[in-house]
Amino acid sequence: MPDHDSSRPTLADVAARAGVSASTASLAFSGSGPVADATKERVLAAARELHYAGPDPRARSLRRGRSGIIGVVIEERVREAFRDPIQIAQFDGIAEEIGRIDAALLILAASGPAQQLAGVKAMPVQPAHPVTVEDAPMDAAVLMGCTPRLADSISALRDRGLPVVAIEGFPVEGVLVIEQDNRDATERGAQHLRQLGHGRVGIVTLPLDAAHHRGLVTDELLAISSSATALQRLEGARAVFPDAVAHAAAGSFVDEGVRAAREMLSGPADERPTAIIAQSDLLAAGVIRGAEELGIKVPDELSVIGFDGVRVDGLWPYELTTLEQPAYEKGRAAGRAIVRMLEGREAESVSFTSVLRVGNTTAPPPSAPIA
Amino acid sequence: MPDHDSSRPTLADVAARAGVSASTASLAFSGSGPVADATKERVLAAARELHYAGPDPRARSLRRGRSGIIGVVIEERVREAFRDPIQIAQFDGIAEEIGRIDAALLILAASGPAQQLAGVKAMPVQPAHPVTVEDAPMDAAVLMGCTPRLADSISALRDRGLPVVAIEGFPVEGVLVIEQDNRDATERGAQHLRQLGHGRVGIVTLPLDAAHHRGLVTDELLAISSSATALQRLEGARAVFPDAVAHAAAGSFVDEGVRAAREMLSGPADERPTAIIAQSDLLAAGVIRGAEELGIKVPDELSVIGFDGVRVDGLWPYELTTLEQPAYEKGRAAGRAIVRMLEGREAESVSFTSVLRVGNTTAPPPSAPIA
């Protein structure tokens, strides 16, 4: 406890100084209830003299049962979320909508498995105020990318009676899901490649498992994978190219795309993929850069398709072929759903569609006849 | 009140079911205090049966006097903050540091002037839970760009005894400021232009006043201006070019830069500026685009210098000459200061320096002899 003057004034102090009861003072502040102007003035004056900063939000929210805070749960590290343009856009949309009810956004990182060990709650030298998903003072929660790893947290939220909305993710009882046509969109992208004549394609996926393992996507990795988004997009790609080799990236970053490209494109020209489906634009940008490094020309020798529709910096003169998703709108939809649920109304699930935007990073494969 | 089952179990219910007192149940949950294993097990079992989701964070934080939440106050609209790469980087840095003490970030928009009218607090049909700067359940606050408009809020925070740190902004009693050498850095940038031979330069400023007025910077505008960052950078530019015409942008966006460029570059070649100092990279990118529109070549006919050092998308083949500022580090410094203050230690002010990074958007003016 830093400087917690035990002398910080309370509403009772103000009331005493103004010569009224605490209840009257409360009315004077909240405005709900009839208070004589003179009295109200006296209370406010007393407050000013005592440097009373207004009702304590903690006490107020205890009594009122509402805190005015909406939690946004992100996957693991806060840093990564702030670097992902899609998540930023989603934040933006959520903020826009919940701003209407004057609520504020609380950014929460999904609690690590350490604290997940049910019932244990060891909490060694924890600095006394761990704000986790399960105990944060919020009125509702938005999950960005709802992984099974959050299952415990989610059921805790439900037990607490909080509305929960997930942006993408596996359907869970009691959670409203804002959906994205990840599978179908990717399938459309893959068909675009097939129509161009591609047969040997590679896939670079978003992190599949909680630990963000990098490398070849094996059955073992799939078994422990927890990202609905990555899995759905993978499924869409394999619907067209069932045997496509897939590499998992450790994150949605340009660097990861470069690494994946180096691994996937190291073989001879007649064995390596003629097209790569990347599960994000940042990864796609990295793949292009990686291909350049290896002297492979895009799109003549390698077609690359991304996902997201964010403009990636430094990609000029390439205009990425990609699946454009309405991230901002997804955020707004989530925000609207939250507001509705807080107002006691029903909110229904929304599903968003991505559109294929063809740029100049896809073309027929080298040896193929021009379509 | 949506579905607020009046029947949601409380710690007392759990205690009753487990056949212990509430105090013991509390101990069983918090772990602070000796509780027999058997008892603890019984309590946890009872909790499970009742679907008790753990202690109510509101009550807990009232009693403990801490909420584990750090507020980050941004200028006005949340949307704009999420679009500004500098602010994003600062968020990122803050999150990184306060993550160490398991605190969470609460994003708060500076309350509009409507609620600022001291004492009135009319609050018409406000949806019952306005979370403003002055009443948010937080343990400390970080102000991003501290404008005088926040003066009331700040004094409220101080009265409440909360540590307050500002990233840039006017020095205020009781607020620790993380500083940035805006004035000197801009002056260095301006000197770079002078050395190249420029004499007629224009300035595009960040929003100066709370209302984000766009247009020529007049004395009237300066009088009501409240952005320390914009003013300091303006001062630095005018230290070298005292008579430089300045246009205020309504926000740090590429579009705003384009608009400013159109206005400032419409005159004949021998009257219009040969160089423009933009107060952000996004504005600078807009200025370049605007110049291109008008058929003015950069850098041959117009030099452009930015501020920030963020890579702006779509600017290729330009490599912006700019003043690179360590935004992420600034965020970390703010976060560290907050943590220190929460631990009761003193935190000292930190000052950051920008470095001039010369790209290919600055060159000698058209008519000047080659230096």
Place this chain on the structure above:
DNA sequence: AGGCGCGATCGAATCGATTCGAGTGTACTC
């Protein structure tokens, strides 16, 4: 003049947990 209505104010209960000091019972020591 009696009664009604209403605005203003107050008392007391409540929100849900934490925490301190006091009270058990058991075990161990001298």
Place this chain on the structure above:
DNA sequence: GAGTACACTCGAATCGATTCGATCGCGCCT
């Protein structure tokens, strides 16, 4: 066997406000 320590548990006060119902005047209508 008495005394002390210790481990555990409980009761009651507390955190700081909100809110419901009751009370008290007082003007006004009939």
